[in-house]
Structure formats: structure tokens, C-alpha cells
Amino acid sequence: MRGEPTRRAARLAAVAAAGLLAGLLPGTEPASGGQAAELPLAYDCGIPGGSRPVTVELRQGYPASATAGVAFQPGQLTVRVPLPAGVLPSGTVGVSGTASLAATISSGGSSLATDWSGLTATVTPLPGSGNGLLTFTGPVAPVTVSAPGAVVFTAGTLSLDLSPLQTVPASPSPAATPSGGPSGSPGGTALTLHAAAGPGRLAVSCTLAAGQQGQLGTVAVGASAAPGTPGATASGSAGGSPSSTASTGATPTGTASGSAAPGGSGSGINSAGPSASSSASGSKPLASSGKPTSSAPGRPGAPVISVRPAYHSGVDTCPPVPTGVLDPARLPPVPVGHGVHVIPPAGVEFPPNPACAYADGFANVAKLGQATLINDPARQPTLVSVNMTRRFVVSWQPPVLYNEADSLGEMHLPVADSTFLTYGFVPTTAKMEFTSLGLLTIVTVGNTNWNQPVLSTIGGYQSIRIFDVKVNGVPLDVGPTCHTAQPVDLVLHGRQDDYLPGGGDGKPDYTIQTGGPLSQTDLFIPAFTGCGSHGESFDNLFTAAVSGPGNSLNLMQGPLCTPASDQPNGCEPEIVVPDPPRHR
Incomplete structure (x- = not known):
């Protein structure tokens, strides 16, 4: 009898892995279907x-x-x-x-x-x-x-x-910055x-x-x-x-x-705005609630054209802005050169710069061959909060042309429900609790005007706990502390390059401001610990069924809401919820 719940537990560990990949959800962009x-x-x-x-x-x-x-969906x-x-x-x-x-x-x-x-x-x-x-x-609607x-x-x-x-001058005092500039920018003047x-x-x-x-x-x-x-x-x-x-x-x-x-x-990119202007054939005004905007047919039998977001969030405000420090281990080395500036210098902080966005997508568990929908856009998804541009590293004097902007992010996912078939036919459910282990460090490097690809990296750590497991409706007690033994290292990547000769890599672009696809193609899932009850441990079974390399995370981020900016700021009438990516 001990063997049966043990086998069940091994397959149930799949739920943990799929949800684990979801833990940080920052990301994505609308699919355009081809080169622009x-x-x-x-x-x-x-x-x-x-x-x-x-x-x-x-x-x-x-x-x-x-x-x-x-x-x-038109492209970006x-x-x-x-x-x-x-x-x-x-x-x-x-x-x-x-x-x-x-x-x-x-x-x-x-x-x-x-x-x-x-x-x-x-x-x-x-x-x-x-x-x-x-x-x-x-993006557009x-x-x-x-x-x-x-x-x-x-x-x-x-x-x-x-x-x-x-x-x-970067210093709050009128005194000039000493020669050599801030740490990491030899010979430069802090600006x-x-x-x-x-x-x-x-x-x-x-x-x-x-x-x-x-x-x-x-x-x-x-x-x-x-x-x-x-x-x-x-x-x-x-x-x-x-x-x-x-x-x-x-x-x-x-x-x-x-x-x-x-x-x-x-209607704008998210059907925002007070009204839709009437064209030669006329159009309905867009309600402030963000309802779809539609044309009135110009002749009997003419088609009706409507522009609207796929999902409605009903939200126009951001969560509290995250505060803290950038993870130095996730920051690129500062280039060496006379014209390199690190802004602001050590000891000086920019005021908070709040922003937020929705993101959703799929987590793929290699050992199971299954994908799980993350932050379901149809079920009250949660927002990623961002504290924009905490630091710049810039140089626009050849031979060093460099542009880096660093931001902080934070996301707390609600407890998620997951359902799949154990043994291919037995319905299995579990709840997953995600715990963020600190803030996200968001690094963007590159400049479109210098014909450089703009590369964004979002890094952070997360833990996951699974509980309330049921197999065919029968509870399987995995205990209250079944979780990953080590932090999960999330490193999501986005790229903007469609302006490069040849159209770049041919994939949809990502920027932190406009959103787009983010992915991690080799996500390592650590071993599990604390799984079991009544003297029976399921740790090794969960680890064997789920843990290891080769997992992936594909997310889609919507455009940022920046509440401190002038209109249009991406917040009103509601923050856009993106469609999940079309590939898992």
C-alpha cells in the first residue's frame, strides 16, 4: 500500500515544477505573425x-x-x-x-x-x-x-x-565631482x-x-x-x-x-482614450469604461470594425512601488573609458519611479512534457510592480558607445490551482504557493540609434510550495512544507532588434516599456524537501519526477502603466492584460 501513494506523489511533483516556473511573471508582447x-x-x-x-x-x-x-492582432x-x-x-x-x-x-x-x-x-x-x-x-489593440x-x-x-x-552635477552639493568620477567610471565625470x-x-x-x-x-x-x-x-x-x-x-x-x-x-493600444473620432462613415464613441470601439457601417451590409483588448483588467493603478537595491551579481561590468558615466553616483538615489504591467504565459516541465498556464489572464491576474531606472550607465563618446538602464521589479503571485492527468487518465489537482525571495533586477543594455540590439534581462529568485494535493478526488498528504530546497534562479531574456539590417532575429521584439515576449530556455528546478507525512518522505520521488535542467518559461508582458507620467500613460481606462504567447 505504501507504493501506491508513492507513485502518485512522483507524478504530482509535476505540478510543483510547472508552477515553479511561473513564479516571477514579468513579461510579453502581441504576436504579429511575420516580418514587418x-x-x-x-x-x-x-x-x-x-x-x-x-x-x-x-x-x-x-x-x-x-x-x-x-x-x-496587428504587430508591434x-x-x-x-x-x-x-x-x-x-x-x-x-x-x-x-x-x-x-x-x-x-x-x-x-x-x-x-x-x-x-x-x-x-x-x-x-x-x-x-x-x-x-x-x-x-503594441496596438x-x-x-x-x-x-x-x-x-x-x-x-x-x-x-x-x-x-x-x-x-550628480552631487547634491555645488562642489565639483573629483577627477576620476564615481567608482567604475575611471576618468569620467558623474552626470x-x-x-x-x-x-x-x-x-x-x-x-x-x-x-x-x-x-x-x-x-x-x-x-x-x-x-x-x-x-x-x-x-x-x-x-x-x-x-x-x-x-x-x-x-x-x-x-x-x-x-x-x-x-x-x-481607442489606442488598449482601447483607451475618451472617444473614437468619427470617420467618413461615422463611429461610436468609446466609453470611459474601456468598452470596445466600433465603426458604424457606411452603407447597408457594410462590415462593422471594432478595436478592443482581448481581456479587461478593470485596474488602472499600480501596486506599491518596490524599494531596495539592485543585485550587484546581476549587473554587467561597467565599461572602462573616458566618457563612461554611472548615474547616480554612490550614495545618491533617484526618487521612486513607479510602473507596473501584467504578464502571463506558459511553464514547461521537461520530464513531464506538459505546459501550465501562468497568471491566467481570465482569472484576475496579478501585476508586476516596477521601480524604473534606478541607475544609468552611459557613454556616447566613441569608441565606447554604451547605454544601460537598471530597474527593480517585484511580483507576488496568488496561490494557483493546477490540474493534470496522472498516468494519463487519473485527474490530479494541487495548490501552489509562490514566494518571491527578494526583488527582481531588470537590466537593459543597448541603443537602437547605434544599430545595437537592445537586450533586457530580468533576474531574481523564487521558492515554491505545493499542498492540498488530490488524486481522483482523494487527498494525498504531502505535508505543509513541501518546497524546493534551494532558490529557483529566474533569468528571463527579451530582445529588441527589428530595426537592424535584415530585420534582426525575425522574432517579436520586447522592451520593458511596451512589453513583448520574455523567455528562459534552460530553467533548472532544484530538488524538493519537506514532502511527506506520517513518517513517509516523498522528497526523492518529487525530485526524480520534476527536478533538473531543460525546463522553460515563455511569458508575454503587456505595456507598462506609468502613473506618474502624463497621458497617455498606459493606465487608463485600464491596464492592458496581454494574450499569452502563442507557443509554449
Whole structure:
């Protein structure tokens, strides 16, 4: 009789492993289904001193096909904007900002004017010439069309909100920093970048130049095999070649021009915003509750186009901001060079910079060949809280071109329920409790303007306990302290590189601001201890069934909510819950 519960326990340990991988959930991005095409467009941008012509590069992928009544997901939008010298105030050494792109979605005589807002550009150092290149990125909302036909996406007005950055002595006293700079930056002078307040911010509105139509791409929507299923995710968005158009020629019949209606504030990347502007065919206003935004058909029988998030969080505030110190063991070595600056210097801290995001995905246990859904987006998922940019390490003087931003993160998952089949047919359930062992250290290295990939690493430690195990409804007592004997070392990786020659690695991009896919391909699960009761230990059985290398974690992070930022800040009307990644 002792052998039967022992065999059961060995298979039940699988539950622990799957949940264990979930423990830190920071991450992800919407699937675009293929490579994105680049579209250069001529804009006229209103800046101090008058209007200037600027060539803006847009990049976005689309699924090759979709199904009527089923939501499909356009790819992440990237907007690269050159900043001519003299646009920013004198003394500016860096710039960050947000952007929004007015877009029109058209199909069969109907069109919907929307606003892809919440695009963000991280701090970008400027060379001495004052010229710069800002790269804004962000996801956009899924789209549903009620009838078959070609769905055309057209770009319109581009709005920028720029924050110039100035250099001031890092020390709180007026005394100059001693020669040699802070520790780790030999020969450098410690500088702290501060965003200029009030009049220092620069709002720029760019309209398409004459002759520019702005067609971004087309998706072929086919007839629904099962009518009446709006809101599901189109399988076509997960694969296939892109149908992006890199042409500035005329758009197909029925599409709107590249310009959006004045004052149009549409659904944005998360159906945010006070209203959706009416196009030639009209549209319903977007309620402040974040309900779907839809077009009104332009003629009898014309399709209805709607833009909405796949899941609703109903949450517009972040958890308390995590406070603490970066894990020095997870920080890269500081480069050596005359122009290397570590900001702030030792003993000085930036004020808290709160942010948060949802993340979900799959944990894969190699020994079991099973995947478990983590932070189920349909069951009140929890938020990752972030304290942004606790430290910068920068150098924009050749030969050392280096840009690093370090942040803190924290996530506390609720107790999770897991169900699987033991022996392939016996239903088994268990509860999993995740315990964060300290904060996450988030390191981002690279700069898009230097043609470097931007690499993000999220590291931290976690423990897992399993309890309330039942096999075919019969309790199996594993005791109150069945947990991993050593911390689980989580090291998630994300990459942004689609702007590199050849399109980078061809995979969807990740940034901490916009979200995207995060993964760990070789997660080691430690041995288990404390598993058993009534004098019987299941430690070795759980360890043999679950522990070891070769496990993986694939997560999808939504865009950050940054409550201290100006609108759009990704928080209202609600924080976006991403779709889980389409591969496990």
C-alpha cells in the first residue's frame, strides 16, 4: 500500500515544477505573425521656428489572413523619427518621450479612425551635433471585422511629446565631482540627467506631406466558419507571411486618407482614450469604461470594425512601488573609458519611479512534457510592480558607445490551482504557493540609434510550495512544507532588434516599456524537501519526477502603466492584460 501513494506523489511533483516556473511573471508582447515591412513617409512637423520636413520610418507587421468575427492582432508598431539640430533647447544631452499615431482602419465601405497611443522612446543620448534619432515602440489593440473583405490600415497624423534632458552635477552639493568620477567610471565625470519641467517639454505635431497616402498594410479577412464567435483570437495572427505594404501610392478603394479627423482621440493600444473620432462613415464613441470601439457601417451590409483588448483588467493603478537595491551579481561590468558615466553616483538615489504591467504565459516541465498556464489572464491576474531606472550607465563618446538602464521589479503571485492527468487518465489537482525571495533586477543594455540590439534581462529568485494535493478526488498528504530546497534562479531574456539590417532575429521584439515576449530556455528546478507525512518522505520521488535542467518559461508582458507620467500613460481606462504567447 505504501507504493501506491508513492507513485502518485512522483507524478504530482509535476505540478510543483510547472508552477515553479511561473513564479516571477514579468513579461510579453502581441504576436504579429511575420516580418514587418518598413514604410518611409514624408511628414511636415511643426516645431519652434516653423514647420520642417521630416522623413519618418514606420514599421509594423500584419497576419496574412484573418476570419470575420474573430479578433486578429496587428504587430508591434515602431516609429523612427529623426530630430534635426536646433529642435531641442540648447544644452540638451538626451531626450525621451511618447508618441501617438492616428490611424484609419477601413473595410468594405466602413472605416474607423483610431489612435495608436502610448508609443514610448527611452532616454536617448544626443551627440554634440544636436541631431538625434528617436525610436518609439508599442503594441496596438486587436481588430475585429464582422464581414469578409480586405482590411486596410492607413497612417495619419503623428503627435510627439518630447522631454529634453539636461546635465547637472550628480552631487547634491555645488562642489565639483573629483577627477576620476564615481567608482567604475575611471576618468569620467558623474552626470545626472534631469527631465526639464514645464516649458522644457516639447509638443510636436506632424501631418502627412502632400501626396503621401500612408498605407501601412492589408489583411485579407475570410468568411467565418462558425458565425457568432466575436472576441476569439484569430489563428491567422500566429503565423503566415506578413502582408505589410511599403508603398506610398494610392490606397485601395474605400480606404481613408492618411490624415485623421481633427481632434480624433481613438481607442489606442488598449482601447483607451475618451472617444473614437468619427470617420467618413461615422463611429461610436468609446466609453470611459474601456468598452470596445466600433465603426458604424457606411452603407447597408457594410462590415462593422471594432478595436478592443482581448481581456479587461478593470485596474488602472499600480501596486506599491518596490524599494531596495539592485543585485550587484546581476549587473554587467561597467565599461572602462573616458566618457563612461554611472548615474547616480554612490550614495545618491533617484526618487521612486513607479510602473507596473501584467504578464502571463506558459511553464514547461521537461520530464513531464506538459505546459501550465501562468497568471491566467481570465482569472484576475496579478501585476508586476516596477521601480524604473534606478541607475544609468552611459557613454556616447566613441569608441565606447554604451547605454544601460537598471530597474527593480517585484511580483507576488496568488496561490494557483493546477490540474493534470496522472498516468494519463487519473485527474490530479494541487495548490501552489509562490514566494518571491527578494526583488527582481531588470537590466537593459543597448541603443537602437547605434544599430545595437537592445537586450533586457530580468533576474531574481523564487521558492515554491505545493499542498492540498488530490488524486481522483482523494487527498494525498504531502505535508505543509513541501518546497524546493534551494532558490529557483529566474533569468528571463527579451530582445529588441527589428530595426537592424535584415530585420534582426525575425522574432517579436520586447522592451520593458511596451512589453513583448520574455523567455528562459534552460530553467533548472532544484530538488524538493519537506514532502511527506506520517513518517513517509516523498522528497526523492518529487525530485526524480520534476527536478533538473531543460525546463522553460515563455511569458508575454503587456505595456507598462506609468502613473506618474502624463497621458497617455498606459493606465487608463485600464491596464492592458496581454494574450499569452502563442507557443509554449
